[in-house]
Amino acid sequence: MKLFDTHAHLDDGQFDIDREQLISEMRENGVNKIMEVGSDLKSSEKAIDIAENHDFIYCSVGIHPEFAETVTDKDFETVCKLAQHSKKVKAIGEIGIDYHYNDCSSREKQISCFENQIDIANELDLPIIVHDRDSKGDVLKILKEKKVTNGVVHCFSGSAETAKILVNMGLMISFTGVITFKNARKAIEALKVIPVERLMIETDSPYMAPEPYRGRRNDSRYVKYIAQKMAEVKGMDFEELCNITYENGKKFFNID
Numbered sequence: 001m002k003l004f005d006t007h008a009h010l011d012d013g014q015f016d017i018d019r020e021q022l023i024s025e026m027r028e029n030g031v032n033k034i035m036e037v038g039s040d041l042k043s044s045e046k047a048i049d050i051a052e053n054h055d056f057i058y059c060s061v062g063i064h065p066e067f068a069e070t071v072t073d074k075d076f077e078t079v080c081k082l083a084q085h086s087k088k089v090k091a092i093g094e095i096g097i098d099y100h101y102n103d104c105s106s107r108e109k110q111i112s113c114f115e116n117q118i119d120i121a122n123e124l125d126l127p128i129i130v131h132d133r134d135s136k137g138d139v140l141k142i143l144k145e146k147k148v149t150n151g152v153v154h155c156f157s158g159s160a161e162t163a164k165i166l167v168n169m170g171l172m173i174s175f176t177g178v179i180t181f182k183n184a185r186k187a188i189e190a191l192k193v194i195p196v197e198r199l200m201i202e203t204d205s206p207y208m209a210p211e212p213y214r215g216r217r218n219d220s221r222y223v224k225y226i227a228q229k230m231a232e233v234k235g236m237d238f239e240e241l242c243n244i245t246y247e248n249g250k251k252f253f254n255i256d
C-alpha cells in the first residue's frame with residue numbers, strides 16, 4: 001500500500017512536541033509521500049526546512065487568504081524567491097479565497113492576493129493549491145479568467161455541479177476526512193462524479209481528523225481512513241485506489 005498525503009501542515013505548532021517522532025512513523029503506516037503546505041511566509045520557510053530534511057516530504061509556499069489583508073508587494077517577491085529556493089518546492093499554495101470568516105481579510109485584498117500568486121505560479125511553471133471556502137463563485141471566476149489548468153482545489157466542499165466544471169477545466173480535486181463524517185452527503189455526491197484520475201487525498205492535518213478520530217489532532221497517518229472511504233464511495237479496491245491517487249499526486253506535483 002502506498003499513500004500520498006497531498007496536504008499537511010507539519011509546521012503547525014501542534015506538532016512541536018513530537019514532529020520528528022511522527023515523521024519517523026509515517027512509512028511504516030504506508031505514508032510514502034507528504035506535501036507540506038505553507039500558509040504564510042513564516043510557515044513557508046518552515047515547510048521548506050521540513051522538506052529539505054526528509055526525502056519523502058515535499059512542500060509548497062504561499063500566502064493563505066486569511067493573511068491577505070496585510071500582504072505587501074515585497075511579500076509576493078519573497079514567495080517568488082522561496083519558490084525557487086529549493087528543489088523540494090513543488091507548488092504555490094495554499095492560496096485562494098475564504099469568505100467564511102468575515103473578519104479575515106477584505107474581499108478586494110483576498111482577490112488580489114490570489115491573483116498575484118497565480119501569476120507567480122504561472123511564471124515559475126508550478127501548480128497551485130487552492131483554498132476555496134464560501135467564495136460564492138469568485139474562485140471559479142478567477143481560475144477561468146487566469147486560464148488555470150494546473151491546480152488542485154483542496155478540501156473540496158462544493159457541489160457535484162462545481163466538481164464537474166473543475167474537472168472540465170483540467171483541474172484536480174482533493175478530499176479530506178470530511179468525507180468520513182456522517183453529514184458529508186454533499187461531498188460524497190461530488191466525489192461520485194469525479195473521475196478517479198482527477199482525485200487526490202489529503203489530511204489537512206492537524207485539522208479535519210477523519211472518523212474515528214474526529215475532533216482530535218490529525219496527522220498524515222490517518223490518510224488511510226480517507227482512502228478507505230473514497231474506495232467505498234467509488235466502488236473500488238482499497239489498494240487500487242491508494243495506488244492511483246498516489247500516482248495522481250506524483251504526477252500533479254511533478255515528483256519522480
Ligand SMILES: [Zn+2]
Pocket residue numbers: 007009037094204
Ligand atoms: Zn491547509
